[in-house]
Amino acid sequence: MGGNWKSATIKPEGLHSLIGKLRDEAYRVVGPTMRDDAIVYDDIAGLDDLPKGWTDDQEAGRYALARRSDDAYFGYNVGPHSWKQFLFPPVETMWHAQRDEDGAMTCSAPSRPKEKFAFVGVRACEIHAIAIQDRVFREGPFADNAYASRRQDAFIIAVNCGQAGATCFCSSMGTGPRADGGFDLALTELLEGGDHRFLVEIGSEAGAAIMEAVPHAPASSEQVEAAAAIVEETANRMGRSLETDGLKELLQGNLDHPRWNDVADRCLTCGNCTMVCPTCFCTTVEDHSDLENRTAERVRKWDSCFTLDFSYIHGGSVRTTTHSRYRQWMTHKLANWIDQFGTSGCVGCGRCITWCPTGIDLTEEAAAIRAAPSKADAQ
Amino acid sequence: MPAPVQSSDPFVPEIYRVGAVRRELADVVTIEIEPESGGRPDFLPGQFNMLYAFGIGEAAISISDETKHGGGFVHTIREVGAVSRALAAMEVGASLGLRGPFGTAWPVAEAEGSDVVVVAGGLGLAPLRPAIEALLARRERYGQLAILVGCRTPEAILYRHELEQWRQRLDIDIEVTVDHASTDWHGNVGVVPSLIRRVAFDPDDTLAYVCGPEVMMRFTASALHEAGVATDKVYLSMERNMKCAVGLCGHCQFGPSFVCKDGPVMRFERISPIFAMREI
Structure with missing residues (x-):
């Protein structure tokens, strides 16, 4: 269990170790990585997969990667991907049907392999987006059981934003830039003075448990204040705003x-x-059948x-x-x-x-x- | 009114078999279906099922009755697309999938002690039929009862046999009108809203159930308003594209409502601000 501390710091190697521990515990670890001139979310094995030293330059109708002047691992905002593609896949088979020679039909849900996701680098706005999809898929009169199962098992490592993009307006929506809950661990990347560290906040027992196995140091009050200042600065630099009143x-x-x-x-x-x-x-939905019209399936697509x-x-x-x-x-x-x-x-x-x-x-x-x-x- | 029942997986159909097929009109067929195993779930008048034709797809079809001994559903289907054509072409013994029942119901119990005006346009009589049967089953609990039916032509009158049977009763007003007819039609000609002023009801104490094409429901709602029926006493059955029927696919949105779970039967008062707008 997580002891009596709520925050700690880890070095980049500690994050690498954390990713490794999650993989050891059969999590499919997904995080930011560079592909097709964008920062996308895909499987990661360690630090080498992260977009170290890169940022994204965004405007209305424009997205471009650019080099940063530092080695930040999470020095970008958000790319075209979101975590919904994992919890709510773009294509999902809902059920299979068979028909025998007499035309008698049977129908059954597919056996879905259990997939435990660990998300690394979830922004505050994205945690809120997941919570919104939870309301849609889990909390109505009818639930999407496949979503609920994937969601229940997901391990979330948030990263507080160290910069705001030109198209960001989470401050207006009350959804960021600081992750205020809904995570197992939350990181704030600290780069000052050449001492590259992450402040780690514990958000759950699962988060505390895994941190026990990761080399960490106690967080100093200066480090906690520095992290808070970073997020506050981000909040003050929102690229856009939306008046939500009424x-x-x-x-x-x-x-x-x-x-x-x-x-x-x-x-x-x-x-x-x-x-x-x-x-x-x-x-x-799409309904497919084989050429003999003996087997059929229903596929749900975004x-x-x-x-x-x-x-x-x-x-x-x-x-x-x-x-x-x-x-x-x-x-x-x-x-x-x-x-x-x-x-x-x-x-x-x-x-x-x-x-x-x-x-x-x-x-x-x-x-x-x-x-x-x-x-x-x-x- | 809403009576959603969470099954283990609301997306997977149960298997039903066709027990009887009856052609109603040139492009309309009624099928009786029974569950292959287990009992038929309860339903309320106005609710619908999602019927699945193997390999082709699903369509939302209102429940128009239960089978004679109550073991199955009766669905009346107009052949308008690939799925409805496949369902309508099914023969006795054919196997099909069913999810449901879904959606809200006609306020039958709420109408006790009041007059009821039922207004149907074309195939709109199908989802109203269980409500009519429920009203007639406890006829003494209601005041005046009027059933107004409009169709394009005399040949397009749905449930002609049932209408004739209901008409034999002395405790219902039944009026049928057609848009166009040849000289051998001796009934009413004209649109269905024009029948409203011909039947007796107390506008201060009447519930109206309306189902038909949107344009017909729009004029009917206006005519009811002119007759003095308040918008909170008028109920419409809406139609929108539906894929999931459980409020998760987004297709059936009508303003803030999901027609599949907040409808199909909706109180007119609730939707009147957007009902007259185009492309909502």
Whole structure:
């Protein structure tokens, strides 16, 4: 057990050892790594896989890696990936069906190999995104058991942000930049004075237990203060902001606002924003069968409300225009989500802004409606 | 009203067999299905099942009745797509998958002591039928009961046999109208909302159940409003694209609601601000 301390420091070698311990305990350790000119989340074996000395330069519609002047392992913000691809896979088989010679059918859920994930480098906004998907998949009248199982076993190592990206607005959403819970361990990277260390906060018994096996030193009050100052500085440098006060009522009361037509002129309905969003949960299903029509399966795939097919009912799609599809996405994310799940669907990670090919910025769209609302309140 | 039951895995269908098939209309078939093992789950009038045709896919189909001895479901299916065509083509003994029942119900118990106006457009009569049966089963508990049915043509009148049977009763007002007819039709011609003023009910103490195409429900809701029925006494059954039926796939969103779990039966008062808007 974790003793009576709440925080400690480890050196980079300690982080390497921590990753090794998790792998020894049969965790699939996933963390940031560089691929295709981006920092993505994938399997990591140790420090060598981390994007040491690299950062990401982001703006609306723009993402580029750049060299840092130091050796920070977590000196970037967030990339196109989020942890949802592991807890809520983009493609998942829901069940298999067989049919015998007489056409009699049987149906069964696939046996899913148990997969224990350890996530290294989870940002505060991402912890909130996971908590939002928990509400969707675990806490409704119907639960997604496969999600719940993966989620229950996940070990989360948060990393507090040492910098804010130009498209970040977690401070507005109350979701960061400091991880305030929902982790097993939380790291803050300390680089001052050539003494490269991580301040480690213990968030759970599992976190405390594994730290016992990792070389660590007690944290000095200076180190704790230095870590707090880093996160505070990050909070002060948010690239963007979103006024959330009354936002639900504002958007629900402005469904006929001319701004939706304006954004429709820029939106390509490509669905990038929904794919990179760490909370978007919409799916479609595909039914497959073999050539003999004896075995069949149902596969669930991530879907996007930006496709024409998404709202199809016999006779045509409900949302044919671009403006209605953008409106659906944004009003769902920032307004209807609150009615549905008691929380905004947005954590302010800025991915939808960065990865929009035309640089549409939902904070700007919301501000434009707020500046000239067509109605004061929801109808 | 909502009666969701968490099964072990809400995504995996149970296996049912077709016990009977009856062609209703040129493009509409009614199938009776029984569970291959175990009992049929309970359902409430207005709820729906997800029916799976092997290898082709699933469709949300409202429950239009229980089978004669109560052991299975009756579903009336219009052939409009690959799945509904496959379901409608099933023969007696065929095997299919079923998940459900899902969704909210017509407020049958809440209507006790009140008048009830049931308004159906086309195939919209199918999800209303169990509600009508429930009202008739305890007829003495309700006031005036009116059933108003609109169809495109006389040939498109669904459940003609049942309508004729109900019509024999002296304690219901039944009116049927068609949009177009040849000279051998001697019934009403016109849209279904126009029937509302022809039947007796106390607008201050009436519940209305409405199901049909959205445009029909829009005009019906207006006509009920003009007749003095408050929007919180009017219930509509909505239709949206559905994949999961358990509120997890996002497809059926209608403003803040998921039609699969907050609907399909929805109080008009709750949705009226967005009901008239396009592409919600």
